[in-house]
Amino acid sequence: MTSHTVNRVSEYSVRPLHDRSHNSKQPIYLTPYELFILNLNYSQKGLLFAKPSPYKDFSISAFLDALRCSLSATLTHFYPLAARLATRKQDNPHSYVIYIDPVNSPGVKFVHATINVTISDILTSTDVPAVVYSFFDLNNAINHDGHTLPLLSIQVTELIDGIFIGGSVNHCFADGTSFWHFMSAWSEVFRSKYENGCPIISRPPSFKRWILEGCDHIPNLPFTHQDQFIQRSENPRYKERFFHFSSAAISKLKSKANAESNTQRISSLQAVSALLWRCVTRVQRQPRHSKTLCKLTINNRSRVKPPLSDDYFGSFMEVVMATTTVEDLMTHGLGWAALKIHETVRNHDYEAVKRQVESWYRNPGVFKTNGVPHLNNVFIGSSPRFDMYGCEFGLGKAVAARSGLANKSNGGVTMYPGQEGGGSMDTEVCLLPEYMVALECDEEFISALK
Structure with a gap:
């Protein structure tokens, strides 16, 4: 695709429509899971829509006004997203606490941009075109930057025949579950045609923090200055390609995995994950x-x-690992690999969560990356269970979902629901160029897509 440049037309700060209550001014302390990922980039996900036909009559100014107004109304419920991070330090006793400060609430950033490309330019390219990265704001931000940068930035990019709505959200305060919760609520408010009052949403978020019983309710980091733990690194550019698994292909893959492992416990996601791990x-x-x-x-x-609902807003994700040798993975079949993944997930219960949190409190820290491509690692993130395509903004169902530049790695796989639904999946695979060429010729992988 010929190189194109995004033109930024305007930027706004969008604040909550209403100040809900005194509770909205209370600090929200980051949990161990959230503090641990201060060095990760913002999470970036977005949706590509076709302009209404005939799109030449589409009023972008009216659409942007409606988006901004509904965003402001939605932030009344999701008010911490309009705030910033803050750090409270003291020496005696030593304390270094990072929290969300709703009193400092400059707002969510809202960007309008244009680009002279079509939907076809984006979707028919063999690789994910690099221009997609410019559909997102805050490309190089890490979560700790939320002290000065917005916790959420929305960029609306107008294509010749489409609209891309991209969100860059601070990963310390929103994992995929929470981000798509917010997007769903925003879409709900946009479509509700509310008047001046605060619209009611079907799933109000909960900001009450989960803290393990017996642990400090205000987690404390063992630092005196941010330079002791902040790390920025640039990863090499990878090839990114989307591979589509139809519901029929997934059903076949799941049946094969269960038959080979002599069980019925392997899920569709575990079967696809096992295939990707092997290939x-x-x-x-x-x-x-x-x-x-x-x-x-x-x-x-x-x-x-007790279990929390998906209305719990924050970053409450954890990475679990299935481990073996290359020889064992290659020698055994799909079912063996899928069962290994299944057992890893099944064993991650409350006791495992408890051990992880207690370990952090004994030795609190922040994850650091080294920027070196990891070989033999497959990292599967996001989820085909997120209701991405349920988020409509008066434009009908999105034609595609895409991610930004942030947090990409060799062997990284981002999972999406298939646009047609029915249990289908899209997988965005990220690899060094020579490995991507080999993957597209891998017999097991290509045959599974059919």
Whole structure:
């Protein structure tokens, strides 16, 4: 695709329509799971819509006004997203606490941009075109930057025949469950045609923090200055491609995995994950005795006691790892790999969450990346269970979902529901160029897509 440049037309700060109550001014302290990822980039996800036909009569100014007004009304319920992070330090006793300060609430950033490309330019390109990254704001921000940058930035990019709505959200305060909760609520408010009052939403968020019983309600980091833990790194550019699994292809894959492992416990997602683990590991051609990992992001809400609903707003995800050697992964079949993933997920229960949190309190810290491509690691993030395509803004169902530049890695896989529904899935695979070429020729992988 010919190189094109996004033109930023305007920027606004959008604040909550109403000040709900005194409670909206109270600090919201980051939990251990949230503090641990201060060095990760903002999470970036968005939806591509076709302009209404005939699109030449489409009023972008009226649409942007409606988006901004409904965003302001939605922020009345999701008011912390309009705030900023703050750090409270003291020496005696030592304390270094990071929290969301709703008193400092400059608003959510709202960007309008244009670009001279079509939907076809985006969707028919073999690789995800680099221009998609410019559909998102805050490309190089890390979560700790939320002290000075907005916790949420929305960029609306007008294409020749389409509209892309991209969100960059501070990952410390919103995992995928929470981000799509917000997007769903915003879409609901947009479509409700509310008047001057505050609209009612079907799923109000809960900002009450989950803290393990017996642990400090205000987690404290062992630092005196941010330079002791902040790390920024630039990863190499990878090839990114989307691969579509129809519901029929997934059903076949799931049946094969269950038959080979002599069980009925393997889920569709676990079967697809096992396929990706095997095929991506194979094309990287690492020594057969070396260790290989399949890392999966897990939603902890339902695993704690008492369980939390998905209305709990925050970052409550954890990474679990299925581990074996390259030789064992290649020698055994799909079902063996899928069962290993299934057991890893099943074993991540409340006791596992409790051990992880207690370990953090004994040795609190912040995750650091080294920027070096990991071989033999497959990292599966996001979820095909997120209701991405239920988010409509008067434009009908989105034609595609895409992600930004943030948090990409060799062997990274981002999962999406298929646009046609019915249990289909889209997978965005991120690899070094030579491995991507090999993956597209991998017999097991290509045959599973049919």
